[in-house]
Amino acid sequence: MAPATNCGKKWVQELIQDFIADSPENRLHTEDDEVTWEGALVGFAAGHDPIWQQYKEYVGAFHWTPWELFNQHRPETNVGAAQLTVISWILPQRRFVRTSNRQATQYPSEAWARTRIYGEAFNTALRRHLVDCLERAGHPAVAPMLVPNWTVVQSQRFSYASSWSERHAAHAAGLGTFGLCDGLITASGKAMRAGSVVANLTLEATPRPYATHRAYCLFFAEGTCGKCIERCPVGAISKAGHDKERCRQHLARTRRYVAETYHFEGYGCGLCQVGIPCEARIPVKAARDALARGELPPPPPPLA
Numbered sequence: 001m002a003p004a005t006n007c008g009k010k011w012v013q014e015l016i017q018d019f020i021a022d023s024p025e026n027r028l029h030t031e032d033d034e035v036t037w038e039g040a041l042v043g044f045a046a047g048h049d050p051i052w053q054q055y056k057e058y059v060g061a062f063h064w065t066p067w068e069l070f071n072q073h074r075p076e077t078n079v080g081a082a083q084l085t086v087i088s089w090i091l092p093q094r095r096f097v098r099t100s101n102r103q104a105t106q107y108p109s110e111a112w113a114r115t116r117i118y119g120e121a122f123n124t125a126l127r128r129h130l131v132d133c134l135e136r137a138g139h140p141a142v143a144p145m146l147v148p149n150w151t152v153v154q155s156q157r158f159s160y161a162s163s164w165s166e167r168h169a170a171h172a173a174g175l176g177t178f179g180l181c182d183g184l185i186t187a188s189g190k191a192m193r194a195g196s197v198v199a200n201l202t203l204e205a206t207p208r209p210y211a212t213h214r215a216y217c218l219f220f221a222e223g224t225c226g227k228c229i230e231r232c233p234v235g236a237i238s239k240a241g242h243d244k245e246r247c248r249q250h251l252a253r254t255r256r257y258v259a260e261t262y263h264f265e266g267y268g269c270g271l272c273q274v275g276i277p278c279e280a281r282i283p284v285k286a287a288r289d290a291l292a293r294g295e296l297p298p299p300p301p302p303l304a
């Protein structure tokens with residue numbers, strides 16, 4: 001395939017926003033045919049950005065770089081890391097979904113559980129749509145979460161971790177930083193879902209407007225907050241961070257509740273993503289104001 005020349009960032013952003021606006025799959029499967037997502041934040045990271053190697057050192061050697069991922073699945077293209085771009089997006093939860101889950105104290109609201117299942121099904125469709133569009137335009141592309149060898153592995157540092165993390169891709173693409181509960185705090189807050197595609201396409205990277213990977217969390221930036229600790233019904237968040245195994249066990253229990261209460265096969269929680277200062281915005285005022293002014297910090301130190 002001959003590479004196309006007019007596939008710029010605006011084209012990619014419009015592909016994503018148009019699919020959100022037009023796809024009949026963007027539904028919560030409710031009686032009133034409610035839409036799941038209203039729009040997306042989109043960022044771009046270079047395939048040869050040193051942060052991918054830092055992830056291997058910080059998360060684990062099993063975490064793919066874009067080049068490793070791409071060349072496993074499109075080896076015939078024979079491209080270098082600098083010829084790849086990671087396209088990342090954030091789908092912010094709608095206000096009524098967030099509001100409903102704020103009332104929850106143990107199990108998710110129906111709207112939240114529906115978003116977890118049907119919203120993620122749409123997110124999968126969006127990944128496929130973007131890959132198809134890029135391929136048709138002459139740019140081979142791979143959605144990391146959709147490859148058959150994407151896997152979750154035991155991790156000494158994190159209990160378990162995966163070979164590709166949408167939140168880490170979003171962080172690399174300038175879309176947010178991590179909070180005490182492990183969630184990614186974006187300009188639209190932490191209540192969101194994320195997606196990404198790696199493409200043989202060279203686009204200018206989105207600058208990362210933060211000095212550290214925790215700059216948007218009040219706990220790390222100002223030594224305050226910790227509200228997500230109180231929101232977790234099973235004590236999976238503490239000042240030491242996020243107990244992923246305890247969280248996973250609670251998520252598994254929510255399946256029965258969702259089936260018996262809402263009458264569909266689903267699960268979810270997200271109580272720590274709502275009713276907290278980072279629910280729908282960056283809670284650190286200085287960071288929020290700097291972002292609004294378009295200021296960039298000095299280059300961040302390596303992850304530690």
Ligand code: SF4
Nearest residue numbers: 179218225226228278
């Ligand atoms: S609720 Fe507070 S401590 Fe928890 S992630 Fe958000 S800003 Fe950080």
Ligand code: SF4
Nearest residue numbers: 232247269270271272
């Ligand atoms: S998703 Fe639920 S169980 Fe997991 S940390 Fe958040 S509040 Fe706790």
